[in-house]
Amino acid sequence: xxxxxxxxxxxxxxxxxxxxxxxxxxxxxxxxxxxxxxxxxxxxxxxxxxxxxxxxxxxxxxxxxxxxxxxxxxxxxxxxxxxxxxxxxxxxxxxxx
Numbered sequence: 001x002x003x004x005x006x007x008x009x010x011x012x013x014x015x016x017x018x019x020x021x022x023x024x025x026x027x028x029x030x031x032x033x034x035x036x037x038x039x040x041x042x043x044x045x046x047x048x049x050x051x052x053x054x055x056x057x058x059x060x061x062x063x064x065x066x067x068x069x070x071x072x073x074x075x076x077x078x079x080x081x082x083x084x085x086x087x088x089x090x091x092x093x094x095x096x097x
Contacts, residue, residue, distance in 0.1 A: 001014070001017070001029075011042045012036065012041055012042065013044050013045075014044070015046050016046060016048065017029055017045065017047070018047070018052060030052060030056075033045070034055060037056045043056070050090065050093050053074065059071060059074075060073070060077050070083060077090060078090045
């Protein structure tokens with residue numbers, strides 16, 4: 001991330017930034033990413049961690065088997081989406097945290 005930021009990119013691309021990290025290091029990376037978000041750095045983040053996506057996003061694109069099935073703000077995707085499958089998925093993730 002540091003090398004990418006040194007180039008002052010218009011968009012910072014993050015590919016699974018926490019996937020190979022232990023929980024402590026993951027929290028530190030999320031803190032840095034959140035600071036970038038708060039500093040209005042434009043980011044495109046691919047992640048399997050819905051909580052990371054919710055924490056650092058203005059909007060989320062939800063994909064299933066490579067197909068975009070929903071695009072919305074995090075609050076609607078997590079709590080109030082019209083598609084019952086998507087709503088059930090996020091509710092099950094929330095219940096297991």
